[in-house]
Structures are given as C-alpha cells and as structure tokens.
Amino acid sequence: MGFNIIYFYPFLGLFIAIYWIVKSNLFQNISLLLFGYVFYYSLDKNFIALLVFFTLFTFLTGLLIDSVKKSNKQKLTIISISICLLTLLTLKTINLSEIINSTDIQNKNTFRKAIIPLGISFYFIHGITYLSDIYTLKIKPEKNIINYAIFINFFPLLIAGPIERANNLLPQLKRNKTFDYHNATRGLKYILWGLVQKLIISNLCSPFSNYILDSPHIYSGSTIYLAILIYSINIYTDFSGYSNIAIGISKLLGFEIQANFNFPYFSNTIKSFWRRWHISLSNFFRDYIYIPLGGNSKSIFYTLTNTLIVFLLSGIWHGTSPNFIMWGIYHFSIFSISFFILRLNWKKKINPTLKKIISTWLTFNLISIGWIFFRSNSISKSYYTITKLTSNTLIQTPDIFPTPTILAIIIFMFTEWHWYKKGELFNTDFFNNLHITIRWSIYLILILLILFYSTREEQFIYFQF
Amino acid sequence: MKRFIYKFSLFCLLLNTSLLTLTFYIEAKTKSISNFKLTPTIHSVFIGHSHPQYAYNDSLLQNSANLSYSMDSYLHSYTKLTHFIQQNKQLKNIFIEYSNNSIIELMDKAIYNNNTKPKMVKYMPYLNSSEHFLLFKKNPLTYLIAKIESANIYAKKILENRLNMTREFGRFEKNSKQLKNSTINKTPIPKPKTLKKISYLNIFYLKKIIVLAKKNNCNIFLIRTPTHPKWAGREFEFDYKRIKKTYFPNIKLIDMINFKLKNEEFGDLQHLNYKGGIKYSLYLNKMLNK
Known part of the structure; x- marks a missing residue:
C-alpha cells in the first residue's frame, strides 16, 4: 500500500492520531519503527529480511568503526562500504539481466517487482553515508538501535527518498516532539499538492x-x-x-x-x-x-x-x-x-x-x-x-x-x-x-x-x- | 492541537458531505438518463450467470434477448431486470437461470466479496437503497471504494453521453473453448452430497425477481441450462430440488440439464461452447414456439 493508494491515508491518519495522543518519545519512535516495517511489508514482503539485516549490519559496523584503532578505521570503512555497494550492484544487475531478456513491458515490471528489493538504492545510501560520516567524524555512531533502525527505515523516505543525512534525522528522533499547528497544516498542504x-x-x-x-x-x-x-x-x-x-x-x-x-x-x-x-x-x-x-x-x-x-x-x-x-x-x-x-x-x-x-x-x-x-x-x-x-x-x-x-x-x-x-x-x-x-x-x-x-x-x- | 483537530474534523465533514452529494447526484442522474430499451419485438429475456450467457444464442431465439452475465448473482439480475422491465413494457416472459450452483455459498461472495468490486462499480447507480445498505453492511470498505470509482466512471459516461446500457449488463457470449477429453477422463462421476452452506441471500433475491416479474404481469420461468454429466455441481441435486420445492413450488422449472449434447459441444464441464449454444438454442426456439 503506497502513497498513491488513497486507502493508505485513513491508516496513516489513524497512526498519526495515536502517535500524537501518546506523548512519550520512546512510544512514538517504537510506533514509527513498527509502522515502517508494516508499510514496507505491505509493499514488498519478499525483502523485509534484507532491510532488517542491512540495518543490523550497518548499525554494528558503525559502532565497530568508532571503537577500533585509528589505523584500522579506514580499512573497516572501505570494506563495509564495499560490501554494501557490491550487494547493491549485484541485486540491481540480477534485475538487469531479466529486463534485457524480457521485451514485454508488463513482464519487465513484474520482474522488477519480483527481483529488486523496493527502495534499496535509497536506504543503502542512508547506510553508506552513515558509515562514511562516522569515519570522517561528522557524527558519532548511534547507540540506540531503535533510533538507528528508524533512520534507515523512516517510512516516508524509505521507498523513494528524499535521501536524508544522519546528522539531520537522528537528532530529531532523540528530541521530544511537540505538535505544531502550522507545521501540521503545511504538512497537509504538501501531501495535497503531492497527490x-x-x-x-x-x-x-x-x-x-x-x-x-x-x-x-x-x-x-x-x-x-x-x-x-x-x-x-x-x-x-x-x-x-x-x-x-x-x-x-x-x-x-x-x-x-x-x-x-x-x-x-x-x-x-x-x-x-x-x-x-x-x-x-x-x-x-x-x-x-x-x-x-x-x-x-x-x-x-x-x-x-x-x-x-x-x-x-x-x-x-x-x-x-x-x-x-x-x-x-x-x-x-x-x-x-x-x-x-x-x-x-x-x-x-x-x-x-x-x-x-x-x-x-x-x-x-x-x-x-x-x-x-x-x-x-x-x-x-x-x-x-x-x-x-x-x-x-x-x-x-x-x-x-x-x-x-x-x-x-x-x-x-x-x-x-x-x-x-x-x-x-x-x-x-x-x-x-x-x-x-x-x-x-x-x-x-x-x-x-x-x-x-x-x-x-x-x-x-x-x-x- | 485542539485547533488542528477542530479545523481538520470540520474539513473532513465538509469533504464527506461534498463527496456524498456529488456521488448521489451522479448516481441519480445516471439512473434517470440510462437507456435500457430493447427492440420492441423482444418479448422474452434470459437472465442469469455464465451458464445461460454461453448457452442462449439470441440470434436464433425468436423475439428474445440474452441478458446474462458471468458471475451475476440474483441481486445483480434483480437490479438490471428492474430497469429492463421499467423501460420495456412489451416484455412478457422472463427466463431466469436456476442452476445447481445458484444456491451454493459462493453466490454470497459473488454479491459482496472484495473480488466483486468491478460488479459493485458497474451496478452502483442502479441499486435500490436496500441493496446499498446490504452491500455497505457486508463489506463497507469495498463498497465505499466502489462508490467513488463508480461515480468517476459514470460522471465520464454522462459527459460523453454514453449511457446506452442495453447490452452493457449482459449478452450472449460466443464460447470458443472446447472441453478436453483428458478433463472428462480424470473427472469422476459426481456422487450425491449435501450442501454445507446455502446462499439464502441469493435465494432471497430470486424471490424478489419473481415478485417483480409478477407485479409487472410477466410470466416467469426458472430454467436449468444443460451441463456435462460429470460436472461437480450435480452433486447437490438433492438440495437443489429441496430449495425449489420449498421456496418456489408454484414456479415452473424448465429443466434442460440432461439435454443431449456431444462432448465437443461443451466449453468445459459446466458451460456450452458456441456449437452447443447453436444446437441448444435451435431446439429451445422450437420448443418455446410450440
């Protein structure tokens, strides 16, 4: 169920209502994470495990890069980013061979849906920039797995961006959020114009x-x-x-x-x-x-x-x-x-x-x-x-x-x-x-x-x- | 937050009111200008699901029109018949398919299941308030979605003046398939069984059809189209006859299930193909003329 399906919006409305009724930041974050996974599952149930695995891999690697000696930091960063890039490239290339063999547009879309994990290019970039930012000391690694998982799996951006930086999104996840009337109405106008x-x-x-x-x-x-x-x-x-x-x-x-x-x-x-x-x-x-x-x-x-x-x-x-x-x-x-x-x-x-x-x-x-x-x-x-x-x-x-x-x-x-x-x-x-x-x-x-x-x-x- | 909730609720209320007003207007307009007029020489109509749709070749049946459509339940038949009777005062005979599968539970699903959304969309403007209420009660989400889609489709039809519905709700369909020998060989002869669940909702609408026909001085006949002897639906013969006897004792059943047809005249075990359609229609035409 994507943003282009009108029936998504009553569910979104219900979720947002619960999100603001319970003011605890921890509850808000947990609910964001769960809704994100449900959202992804509803669109692409085949590759939800990849999303979870990628989250864990980059989370642990981020902690490791920060903790190892300075001389090993570069090696570890290069290896981990290479693994991410190779995985991304492999998954996209597998799909490519299927597209080339198919001349029928309908089939091409089916193959794409079946083979390429949805939104992979976007959430992989989130993970890669996160690791790179830790290495260049732009950010400290996130120690809270829930916050980090939301950063990778933040459902509004999960499938097709915008690509967000860890130093913008992670601090917002940590602070207590207060409902702002003008921000909310502007949000509704953005949704309306997007639709x-x-x-x-x-x-x-x-x-x-x-x-x-x-x-x-x-x-x-x-x-x-x-x-x-x-x-x-x-x-x-x-x-x-x-x-x-x-x-x-x-x-x-x-x-x-x-x-x-x-x-x-x-x-x-x-x-x-x-x-x-x-x-x-x-x-x-x-x-x-x-x-x-x-x-x-x-x-x-x-x-x-x-x-x-x-x-x-x-x-x-x-x-x-x-x-x-x-x-x-x-x-x-x-x-x-x-x-x-x-x-x-x-x-x-x-x-x-x-x-x-x-x-x-x-x-x-x-x-x-x-x-x-x-x-x-x-x-x-x-x-x-x-x-x-x-x-x-x-x-x-x-x-x-x-x-x-x-x-x-x-x-x-x-x-x-x-x-x-x-x-x-x-x-x-x-x-x-x-x-x-x-x-x-x-x-x-x-x-x-x-x-x-x-x-x-x-x-x-x-x-x- | 209170200000947001207040304004948002007010806006939603306005939106829903506008949406409802618009959809009701489109539905009412569609209903009032739709054309269901048949040629004045047509005195008999055949209605039902896919069995009659493939079987009654109305070019071979004198003064008749086949208005059947695949997976139509009696609710659908009732809805379209209401409009055909209203606009065709010359109609004298209504032949409604009463088949073994007309009473099975699947027919409930054919009325309000999610998969029937296209049918809901199509029939939406022509339904009576009781049918609207029923569909909303049984499957509210699909009903509301179908209502919006239907308004969208019919608004375009109104603007383009494309509301000639005479052949939109059913017609004879030439079935080019042929029953395979392998299917016949591997299918066992049906053994009598008792139905676990019966579609009383469908039966209720068959009753409504009968009342409607009688109210408009039309003769109504139940008719059973031929099927292959190995069709699994024949298993429920006992329940089929029991329901007929209990609910429609005074309505004549023209039972053609065992009409002699060759294997090659079937499209599959339950449908005639075009060859079977020709043979059966010619026979029926003679029989009805007598």
Whole structure:
C-alpha cells in the first residue's frame, strides 16, 4: 500500500492520531519503527529480511568503526562500504539481466517487482553515508538501535527518498516532539499538492507519453516531441509528487526533511537544473564524490573529469543498463557545452527577460531529450527515437493532440510558476489573502479531483530504483 | 492541537458531505438518463450467470434477448431486470437461470466479496437503497471504494453521453473453448452430497425477481441450462430440488440439464461452447414456439 493508494491515508491518519495522543518519545519512535516495517511489508514482503539485516549490519559496523584503532578505521570503512555497494550492484544487475531478456513491458515490471528489493538504492545510501560520516567524524555512531533502525527505515523516505543525512534525522528522533499547528497544516498542504502531482497530472500524462514512446516507429517526429515534453512533466510530477507527500507526512510527524525539488523546469541552465532536481541525490554526489575528488578547486580538466564521474555514477545509480550510462554521458555533454558557453562573454545585449525565457525553454528541451535515454530500455531504441524526432516529420502537425492533458499541464505549470515566484507551496500572499471559504473550496475541489482520478493505480516511476 | 483537530474534523465533514452529494447526484442522474430499451419485438429475456450467457444464442431465439452475465448473482439480475422491465413494457416472459450452483455459498461472495468490486462499480447507480445498505453492511470498505470509482466512471459516461446500457449488463457470449477429453477422463462421476452452506441471500433475491416479474404481469420461468454429466455441481441435486420445492413450488422449472449434447459441444464441464449454444438454442426456439 503506497502513497498513491488513497486507502493508505485513513491508516496513516489513524497512526498519526495515536502517535500524537501518546506523548512519550520512546512510544512514538517504537510506533514509527513498527509502522515502517508494516508499510514496507505491505509493499514488498519478499525483502523485509534484507532491510532488517542491512540495518543490523550497518548499525554494528558503525559502532565497530568508532571503537577500533585509528589505523584500522579506514580499512573497516572501505570494506563495509564495499560490501554494501557490491550487494547493491549485484541485486540491481540480477534485475538487469531479466529486463534485457524480457521485451514485454508488463513482464519487465513484474520482474522488477519480483527481483529488486523496493527502495534499496535509497536506504543503502542512508547506510553508506552513515558509515562514511562516522569515519570522517561528522557524527558519532548511534547507540540506540531503535533510533538507528528508524533512520534507515523512516517510512516516508524509505521507498523513494528524499535521501536524508544522519546528522539531520537522528537528532530529531532523540528530541521530544511537540505538535505544531502550522507545521501540521503545511504538512497537509504538501501531501495535497503531492497527490495532485501524482494522481492527477502524472496519471494524465503517462498514458499518452507511454503510448507514443513505446512505439516511436508509428508516429511522426512532432508527435514524439510532444510525447517527450509530456513525459518530462510525467516524471517530474511523479517523483516530485512522491517527495512532497514524503515531506508532508514527515511534517505531520514533527520532522523537518530537506526539499528534493525546487521547481527544476524553471531553470535556465543545466547547472541550475541539477541544483533543483532530486536535490538530495545531487547533494549526496556533491558531498561524497565530487568534493572528495577535488571538486572544481583544480583545473578545468579536473573539474570536468570529476563532473563526468558524478554523472556516470548518477546514471549507474538508476540502473546498470547502458541506457542509464548513456543518460549520464548525455547530461555530462550538455553540462560541459553550457559550461563553456557561460564562460564566453556575450557582447550583444539581449533583453534579460527574453534571454531568460529562451534559455529556460532551451534547457527544458535539452533535459526532455535526455529522458529518451532514461526511459528507453536500450540504446538502439533511444537512438531510433532521436532519429525519428529529428526527421523532417518534426514540422508536421502531431498525429495525436491530447488537449485535456495539455490544458491540465498548462494550469499545473502556471500554478507551480506562482508558487515558484512568490514563495512555497500554498503559502503565497495571494493564496493566504483569499477568504477561508475560497481556500477551503480549492482544497475540496482538489481532493475531489484526486479521488476521481485515483481509480487508476499507477506505480511511482522511482519505485524501480 | 485542539485547533488542528477542530479545523481538520470540520474539513473532513465538509469533504464527506461534498463527496456524498456529488456521488448521489451522479448516481441519480445516471439512473434517470440510462437507456435500457430493447427492440420492441423482444418479448422474452434470459437472465442469469455464465451458464445461460454461453448457452442462449439470441440470434436464433425468436423475439428474445440474452441478458446474462458471468458471475451475476440474483441481486445483480434483480437490479438490471428492474430497469429492463421499467423501460420495456412489451416484455412478457422472463427466463431466469436456476442452476445447481445458484444456491451454493459462493453466490454470497459473488454479491459482496472484495473480488466483486468491478460488479459493485458497474451496478452502483442502479441499486435500490436496500441493496446499498446490504452491500455497505457486508463489506463497507469495498463498497465505499466502489462508490467513488463508480461515480468517476459514470460522471465520464454522462459527459460523453454514453449511457446506452442495453447490452452493457449482459449478452450472449460466443464460447470458443472446447472441453478436453483428458478433463472428462480424470473427472469422476459426481456422487450425491449435501450442501454445507446455502446462499439464502441469493435465494432471497430470486424471490424478489419473481415478485417483480409478477407485479409487472410477466410470466416467469426458472430454467436449468444443460451441463456435462460429470460436472461437480450435480452433486447437490438433492438440495437443489429441496430449495425449489420449498421456496418456489408454484414456479415452473424448465429443466434442460440432461439435454443431449456431444462432448465437443461443451466449453468445459459446466458451460456450452458456441456449437452447443447453436444446437441448444435451435431446439429451445422450437420448443418455446410450440
């Protein structure tokens, strides 16, 4: 039972009510842990033992790293992190072979569900960063197994992030939590917007984009172009929707979690996009890979080499199949080109607003083309889609034009633009100044729309990672 | 926290009220504009579950329509019949399947089990208040989910003006399967058994169908479609006859269970295939015309 299933919410409501009625911190933490395991079990009962085993392994290893002599700390950290990475890679590679052998999409999903433990990439990163932080003395190892198990198994973040740091989450688990009205209402608004993103917008986009991109040979370049743009909205609303729900639930439980998206499609450079897209993963790569490698402190060559490594690892993190690696290389390429372009001093003065609009649209298009690699299950299919996209059929009228979907996207993007310009979700002067009856009517209409659209149960795209 | 609880409860109350109002409106609207009109020449209808659905080829049966649907319980048959009778005053004869498996406990599950959610969704706007209450009482969660899904589906149908329900609730289905010799060989001949549990709920709705038909001056007949002699459902022959005698003593049963058919005219042990359907329908047509 995931966040996209409406029937999850009455259970969540009941749990949160019990959680706040009993004010003991110990009880709250135990209930969080148990609910987390039940939640995971309801989604993937096959691999709950792996989750428990991984929790115990990293917990004990963390204590061991802290207790051994300084000379052995490094060896132990490298060995333990290598074990984690090898396990992660093995489990993802096993799945890969199954996907390659299967051409049928339905089967592919079944295999994914059957073989890859749900959320493994996310909770493994939690464990790995924890061990690394102990070694670099950023944190002291957690001595309370319950607190640590919650850190790994914190149910709002368990399946698809955001990836949270131990030094942010563990202290919050230790302190006594008090109910905060404003935090709770903000939490509800995050959940509401997350559900709008996933259950209305994403579910509206996915049938069209999947239909076209699964059979690019049938459609014209213009139709494929439209499908790619719609897929970009689809993946954004799907993943950002999940993150918003996760942040909202965390707020309701009295936790502050870092944001995972900051309106990425309003970025006007590739660099800016990566600072706003899947922020928690980007931060992880920045802090644990890019900066330790030297970051941008040396020559341009080193900067670009480090960037390439990060993009390749980012691709591999999503999956070891060649299309994800190609997706990483593609992003490195457009990042490098924009890196050099931005270093050039443009003599011609262009109207700043126009420049911003053009660069934002261009960035969005470049990012959207990158999703072709991300979505396809082979390089050849990606190549074929791009060939078809760049053919002379690009200037034709699209074969299919999903008017309701496009209208919904326009309304959605306009609303996001409003949040982006004025503040955070549902917290702008314009929105707050509306009379309570109008605000509540908006919430009611959105919930009714969610309920009416929630009948199609479509899994979150990032569940496969 | 008190402020939050107060506001949240108030909002939930508003939400539920709006949701209920909207779903009731959609249901009422659907009910009022749905079209169940059959061609005026149709005077007889066949209703029931998969047995009649595969057996009565209504293109071979004069002035008849097969409105049966797989896994339909008598509650479903009653609901659709209410609307067909209302909109088709020319109907004279109602043939309702009364088979050995119409009385078994499984039929209770066919009414309110979780698996029957698609049926609940489909029938939701057409149910009477007593049926709404029954389904809610028996399986509240599935009922509420089905109610929302149903409102969603029928709202779209209203907007797209797609409420011609004449063939949506049942029709003759051509069964292309063929009973395998291996199945016949390994299946023992059924031995008489007593049913542990009987679906009194289903029987209750059969009674309601009879009352409905009589109230609208229609002739009602129970009919038993042919099945293979090795079909396990035949084990409950004693209970089958007992229930008929106890609850429906005055209703005529047209018992065709032993109608002569070859093995290749069955889709499986309990269903005719299209060949069997043709043979049986032609025979029945002659018989009814006499």
